[in-house]
Amino acid sequence: MATMNAVELEPEVKVEETRSESKLLLLMGVVFFFSGLSSLIYEVVWMRRLSLFFGSDVYSAALTLSAFMGGLTLGSLLASKFADRLKRPLVWYGLLEISIGIYALLFPTFLNIFSGEYRTIYQTFFSTAPWLYNAFRILVASVTLIIPTTMMGSTLPLVVKRFAQRRRIGKYSGFFYSINTFGALAGVLGVGFVLLPNIGIRTTTVLACCVNVTIGLLAVGFGLFSSEEDEPQEVVKTASASETVEPGYDSTLEKAGLIGIGLSGLAALALEVVWMRILTQSFSGAVYSFSIMLACFLFGIYYGSKKVADVIDRYPDPMRLFGFLELSIGLAVALLEVLTYFVPRFFSNLLWLLTAVSKGHFGFACTAAEFVVSGFLIATPTILMGATFPVAVKICTPRIDLIGRGTARVYASNTAGAIVGALLGGLILLPAFGNRISLLVIAGIFAATGLYLLSRAQHRGWAILKDPQIVTIMVVFAVFVVVTVLLPHQIVTNFYYAGNEKANLIYHGEGIAHTIDIIRTDKNVTIMQVNGTLEADTTYSQRRHFILKAHLPLLLHPKPREVAVVGLGLGITLSTTNRHPGLDRIQLIELSPEMVKAQSQLEDVSGGVLRSPKIKLRIDDGRNFMAMSDQQFDMITADPIHPRVSGVGYLYTKEYYEALKGRLHPDGVVCQWMPMYRISKKSFDVAFRTFVSVFPNASFWYVRGHGLFVATQGDFTVDYKDLEQRIQDPVIKADLASININSAAQFMSYMLMGPDQIRAYLAAIPDKTINTDDNAYLEYHTPFEFLESTKTIVAGLIPYAGLDLNVIKNASADESSQLVQEWNNRKAQLMPEFDSKLDE
Numbered sequence: 001m002a003t004m005n006a007v008e009l010e011p012e013v014k015v016e017e018t019r020s021e022s023k024l025l026l027l028m029g030v031v032f033f034f035s036g037l038s039s040l041i042y043e044v045v046w047m048r049r050l051s052l053f054f055g056s057d058v059y060s061a062a063l064t065l066s067a068f069m070g071g072l073t074l075g076s077l078l079a080s081k082f083a084d085r086l087k088r089p090l091v092w093y094g095l096l097e098i099s100i101g102i103y104a105l106l107f108p109t110f111l112n113i114f115s116g117e118y119r120t121i122y123q124t125f126f127s128t129a130p131w132l133y134n135a136f137r138i139l140v141a142s143v144t145l146i147i148p149t150t151m152m153g154s155t156l157p158l159v160v161k162r163f164a165q166r167r168r169i170g171k172y173s174g175f176f177y178s179i180n181t182f183g184a185l186a187g188v189l190g191v192g193f194v195l196l197p198n199i200g201i202r203t204t205t206v207l208a209c210c211v212n213v214t215i216g217l218l219a220v221g222f223g224l225f226s227s228e229e230d231e232p233q234e235v236v237k238t239a240s241a242s243e244t245v246e247p248g249y250d251s252t253l254e255k256a257g258l259i260g261i262g263l264s265g266l267a268a269l270a271l272e273v274v275w276m277r278i279l280t281q282s283f284s285g286a287v288y289s290f291s292i293m294l295a296c297f298l299f300g301i302y303y304g305s306k307k308v309a310d311v312i313d314r315y316p317d318p319m320r321l322f323g324f325l326e327l328s329i330g331l332a333v334a335l336l337e338v339l340t341y342f343v344p345r346f347f348s349n350l351l352w353l354l355t356a357v358s359k360g361h362f363g364f365a366c367t368a369a370e371f372v373v374s375g376f377l378i379a380t381p382t383i384l385m386g387a388t389f390p391v392a393v394k395i396c397t398p399r400i401d402l403i404g405r406g407t408a409r410v411y412a413s414n415t416a417g418a419i420v421g422a423l424l425g426g427l428i429l430l431p432a433f434g435n436r437i438s439l440l441v442i443a444g445i446f447a448a449t450g451l452y453l454l455s456r457a458q459h460r461g462w463a464i465l466k467d468p469q470i471v472t473i474m475v476v477f478a479v480f481v482v483v484t485v486l487l488p489h490q491i492v493t494n495f496y497y498a499g500n501e502k503a504n505l506i507y508h509g510e511g512i513a514h515t516i517d518i519i520r521t522d523k524n525v526t527i528m529q530v531n532g533t534l535e536a537d538t539t540y541s542q543r544r545h546f547i548l549k550a551h552l553p554l555l556l557h558p559k560p561r562e563v564a565v566v567g568l569g570l571g572i573t574l575s576t577t578n579r580h581p582g583l584d585r586i587q588l589i590e591l592s593p594e595m596v597k598a599q600s601q602l603e604d605v606s607g608g609v610l611r612s613p614k615i616k617l618r619i620d621d622g623r624n625f626m627a628m629s630d631q632q633f634d635m636i637t638a639d640p641i642h643p644r645v646s647g648v649g650y651l652y653t654k655e656y657y658e659a660l661k662g663r664l665h666p667d668g669v670v671c672q673w674m675p676m677y678r679i680s681k682k683s684f685d686v687a688f689r690t691f692v693s694v695f696p697n698a699s700f701w702y703v704r705g706h707g708l709f710v711a712t713q714g715d716f717t718v719d720y721k722d723l724e725q726r727i728q729d730p731v732i733k734a735d736l737a738s739i740n741i742n743s744a745a746q747f748m749s750y751m752l753m754g755p756d757q758i759r760a761y762l763a764a765i766p767d768k769t770i771n772t773d774d775n776a777y778l779e780y781h782t783p784f785e786f787l788e789s790t791k792t793i794v795a796g797l798i799p800y801a802g803l804d805l806n807v808i809k810n811a812s813a814d815e816s817s818q819l820v821q822e823w824n825n826r827k828a829q830l831m832p833e834f835d836s837k838l839d840e
Contacts, residue, residue: 024226025163028090029179031215031222032159035097036183038215039152041191041208042104043068045201046145052650052773053111053118054137055624062426062512063134067141068149069269069419075153076412083157083404090223093158094216096151101212103148104205114140122628126620156180156411161404162223169397170318173407174309174390178302181386185298192291197780201773250395253319256456257395258413260322260449261388264329265417266424267445268385271333272297273425274438275378281492281515281532282344283370286783287646287776292367296374300382308387318394320457325384325391327450327473332381333443334480337436339377344492347373355787363784389414426512434510440481447477491519492532503527507601509594516594518601526605528570528598535641536569538605543572544739545673545706548750550576551732552701553635553671553710554583555723555747560634563587564663566622566651567639568595571606577637578612579731586615587631589622623651626659636660637671642782643687644678649779652687653771657694666713670695674707680785681793682767683778689762690771699807700753702797704833705790716755720744720811720819745818749826752797754804761800791834801827 050064086092118140125132156176163172195204276293283289315321347369354365389410397406429438454464464470491505506526507518517529527537536542550573554560561584565574568590577586588610590596596617599610610617618625622638638660640651650656652674660670674687688709692698695711702708724744727733741747753761771777803823805816 020226024222028159028163028219028222029175031218032155032176033179033183033186034211034215035155036180036185037187037190038101038183038208038211039180040184040187041195041204042100042148044188044191044196045104045205045208046107048201049108049111050141050144051647052623052655053115053140055621055627062423063138064141064145065422066419067138067145069415069422070142071146071149072153073412073415073419074146075150075155076157076408076415078150078408079154079157080405080408080412083154083161083408084402086158086161088223089158089162089404090219090226092223093155093162094219094221094223096155096158097212097216097219099216100148100151101209101216103151104209104212107144107148107205110144111140114144119628122624123630127618153411153415154408157404157408160407169400169403169406170312170390170394171309173393173397173403173410174305174312177389178306178309178386181298181302181305185295185302188291188295188298192288192295196776200775250319251398252459253456254396254398256453257319257322257392258409260326260453261392261410262413262417263445263449263452264326264385264388264392265414266421267329267417267442267449269418269421270425270429270445271381271421271439271442273422274430274435274442275336277430277510277515277531278340278435278439279343279370279374282347282373283366284533284783285531285645287649287779288367288783289370290646292370293374293378296371296378297382299375300379301386304383304386305389306386307383309390312390312394315391315394317457318391319453322388322391322395323450323452323454323457324469325388325450326446326453327470329381329384330443330445330447330450331473331477331480332384333439333446334477334484336377336381337439337443337484338480338487340435340439341487341490343373343377344490360787362787366784366786431511435515436484436487440484443477443481447474491517491529493529493534507598509597511592511594514592514594516592516598518598526570526602530592530595530641531645533641533645536572538570538572540739541704545703545708546570546572547576547735547739548701548703548708549573549637549639549671549673551580551735552708552750553637553669554580555726555732556710556712556718557634557669558667558719558722560669561585562631562633563635563637564589564631564633565637565639566626567591567641568599569639571599571602571609573637573639574615575606575609576735578609578614579735581729581731583614586612587633588615588617589620589625590617591619591621593619623656623659626656626663629663631663632665633663633668634665635669635671636663639673642675642678643683643778644782644785646779649771649776649782650773652690652778653773653776654690654693655773657691661694661713664713668713670709670711672709674709675705676702676707676790676793677705678786678788679782679793680788681796683782683785684793685762685765685767686769686771686777686781688758689765689768692758692762693770697755698758699751699755700758700797701750702752702794702830703750716807718748718808720748720808720815722810723747743822745815745822748803748808748819749822751803751823752801752827754802754807756804756806757800757802761797764800791831794830794834798827798830 046068047061047064051061083089118136121133121136159176160173191204195207276290279293280289312318350372351365351369354368355362358364392410393407396410397403425438429441433441451464454470455461489505491503503519503521505517505519507516509516515531519527519529521527525537525539528535554563554577560582563577563583564587565577566589568574568588574586574588577583596610596619599606609615638651641648643649643652664670672691674684676684691709691711697714697716698709698711699716700707701710727736727744727747736742736747769777803820805819808816808819811819
C-alpha cells in the first residue's frame with residue numbers, strides 16, 4: 001500500500017505466544033468468522049422481513065438500515081464501558097452469540113406484535129401526518145432490532161479484549177475485524193446465491209440460529225476451560241503493563257482519531273449507497289447484483305484491515321498514516337467517478353463476450369462480469385477503507401488493559417457515522433445532486449478528513465499544505481474533479497441491448513430509490529427506463545397490452561365504478577382507464593415520485609391524465625397499500641415491472657395476490673400483467689400457478705410477449721351481448737381499433753385459456769412450486785433467464801389452449817360460430833408471428 005511508505009517502520013518486537021494460546025486464537029478466528037457470516041444473514045433476512053412489513057417505499061430501507069446500525073453503535077458504546085472490567089470475556093461473548101440466535105427465531109413474532117397498530121397508524125396518518133407514520137416505522141424498526149444489534153455491536157470488543165497483547169493492539173483488533181468482515185462476505189454470497197434461493201427465509205433463519213448457538217457454546221467452552229482466559233501472557237508477566245502507554249499513543253490525538261473514523265464511516269456508507277445505484281444501472285438491479293456489489297465492497301474492507309493489522313503496531317506515527325489513508329481514499333473515489341463513465345460499455349462487451357465463450361450460459365457470464373467490474377473498480381478505495389479501522393484503534397487505545405474500550409469506541413464512532421452516511425447518501429445526495437456529483441461530494445469528505453487528520457499529526461497544523469506528497473495528491477484530485485464535471489451526460493441502459501444510449505433524453509430524475517429516464521428515439525418511440533432497465537415504450541406491441549390492461553378487466557365487470565391502478569409507467573394504461581365510461585374514481589398507487597414528475601414530459605403519450613378529477617394519486621408501495629388499506633374496488637389492474645428486478649418479485653407472490661383479493665368487492669375483477677420475455681417456461685408456470693392458487697376463477701389472455709392473468713371473485717363468465725353493446729361505445733371502440741380489435745369476437749380471441757383449460761395445463765406440470773414471500777422464487781431465478789424465449793412458453797400453452805363456450809353467456813349460435821372462427825384464426829397465428837417483426 002503506497003501510503004504506508006510515508007513513515008518508517010519500527011523494528012518488530014517479538015512477543016511469544018504459548019502453543020495453546022495460538023491454537024485458541026486460531027479457533028476463535030474460525031468462531032468469529034461464523035459470527036460475521038450469521039450476522040450478515042440476519043441483516044439480509046431482517047431487512048426483507050421489515051420491507052414486507054413496512055413496504056418498499058423510498059424511506060423504509062433507509063430507516064431499517066439506520067435502526068440496524070444504531071443498535072451496533074449502542075452495543076459498542078456499552079462495550080466501551082464494561083468490556084475491560086469483565087472476567088472471562090469469551091464466556092460473555094458466547095452468551096451473546098447464543099442470545100442473538102434465539103432472538104432471531106423469535107423476530108417474526110416480535111414484529112407481528114405491531115401489525116395491528118401499524119395498520120391503524122397507516123390508515124390514520126399516512127396522508128394527514130406522514131411524519132407520525134414514519135416515526136412509528138422508526139420506532140418499530142428500532143424496538144425489534146435494538147436487542148440483537150446491540151448484542152452484535154458488543155462482540156468485537158470482547159473478543160479483542162481477550163487476545164490483545166502489549167505492542168499488538170493494532171494486530172489483534174485488525175485480525176478479528178478482518179476475519180469478521182470476511183465472514184460477512186461469505187454470508188453475503190451464501191445467503192444471496194445459495195440459502196435464500198434454495199431454502200427460503202424461514203429455514204435460512206433456523207440455520208443461522210444453529211450457527212450462532214454452536215459458536216456461542218464453543219466460545220463459552222473456550223472461556224471456561226482455557227488456562228489463560230483471565231489475562232494474556234504478556235500482561236501476566238509485566239505487573240506494570242496497565243500503567244504503560246502504548247508506543248505511538250498521543251492523548252491529544254484520540255479525539256481526532258474518533259472524529260476521523262466517524263467521518264470515514266459516514267463517507268463509506270454514503271459511497272456504498274451511491275455506488276450501488278451507479279452499478280445497478282448497468283447490472284439491471286437483480287438480487288444477485290446487490291450481493292455481488294456488497295461482497296466486493298466487503299472483500300476490500302477485509303483485505304485492507306488484514307494487511308494493515310500485520311504492520312500497524314510498528315508505526316511510530318499512526319495518525320499520519322490515518323491521514324494519508326483517508327486522503328488516498330478521496331483520490332480513489334474521485335478517480336472512480338471518471339472510470340464509471342466507461343463502465344456500461346465495458347460491462348456490456350465483457351458480458352456478451354463471456355456469454356459467447358460459455359456457449360450461452362448467461363447466468364455464469366453475468367455473474368462473472370459483475371464480479372470483475374465491481375471488484376476492479378471498488379478494490380482500491382475499499383482496501384484503503386479497511387485499513388483505517390486497526391489504525392484508528394491503535395490511535396485511540398492508550399494502554400493494553402483498555403483495549404476493549406478503545407476498540408468499542410472506534411467501532412461505535414464508525415457505525416454512528418455509517419448511520420448518517422446511509423441517510424445522507426440515499427435521502428439527500430442522490431435526490432439533490434445525482435450519481436456523479438454525489439461521488440464527488442463523498443470524495444471531498446474523505447479528502448477533507450485526510451487533511452484534518454494530517455494537520456493533527458505531530459501537531460503540524462495547516463503547514464501540511466507545504467508537504468509535496470499532499471500537494472501532489474490534491475492536484476491530481478482536482479484534475480479528476482474537473483474531468484468528471486466536464487464529462488457529458490450519459491444515458492445508461494442495462495446491457496445496451498436496445499442501443500438507446502444515443503437517443504434524445506427528455507427527462508432524467510434521480511430519486512431516493514429510483515433513477516427514471518424518459519428518452520425518445522429517432523423513430524419517435526418514447527421509452528421509459530427505471531434504474532437503467534427498459535420497462536415500457538410506445539411501440540405498437542407495447543400499446544396493445546397497455547390498452548387491454550385497462551379495458552379488458554373493466555369490460556368483464558358489469559358496472560365498474562371504483563378502480564385501482566398499481567403503477568403509473570408511461571401513463572397509457574391509466575389514461576385508457578380514465579377514458580372508460582362510467583367510472584367514478586381511480587385510485588393510482590405509484591412508488592416513485594420521479595415517475596410522477598416525468599409525466600410533465602409525456603403529454604403526447606398520456607394526455608396529461610394526472611389532471612383528471614377522477615384520479616387520486618398516492619405515492620406508496622402498491623403491496624403496502626393493498627395490505628394496509630380498507631378500501632374496496634370493483635377492479636384492480638396491477639402492472640409491476642419485470643420480476644427479475646430485485647424486490648419486484650414480491651408483487652408476484654401468493655401473499656400479494658391474497659392482499660389484492662382482500663381489496664376487491666364480491667363481484668370484483670383483477671388483472672395482473674405477466675412478462676413472457678426473458679423468463680423461462682418453468683418460472684412462467686410458477687407465476688401462473690401462484691396466481692391461480694389465489695384466484696381459481698382465472699383466465700389467461702395473450703398479446704405477443706405479454707400475458708394478462710384476469711380473474712373474477714365469482715364464477716368466470718362473459719356476458720357476450722353486454723360486451724358487444726359496451727364495446728360499441730365511441731371511446732372504447734376507438735381505443736380497441738387502434739390495436740386492431742374491431743369486434744367482440746376479435747376481442748375474445750385474445751383469451752387463450754379459460755378456467756378449465758388453465759386447470760388442465762397446470763395439472764399436467766409435475767412441479768407444483770408457488771412463488772411466496774418465503775422462497776421469492778421468481779426474484780432469484782429469473783435474473784439468469786435473460787436469454788429465454790417467449791416462443792417456448794407459448795408452444796407449451798398451445799396444446800391446452802381452447803375457447804370455452806361454457807363461460808360465454810348470451811351468445812347466439814351465429815355469434816358462437818364467429819367466436820370460434822376468430823379464436824382459431826388467432827391461434828393459428830400464435831407461432832408464425834414470432835417470425836415477423838415485433839411491431840408489424
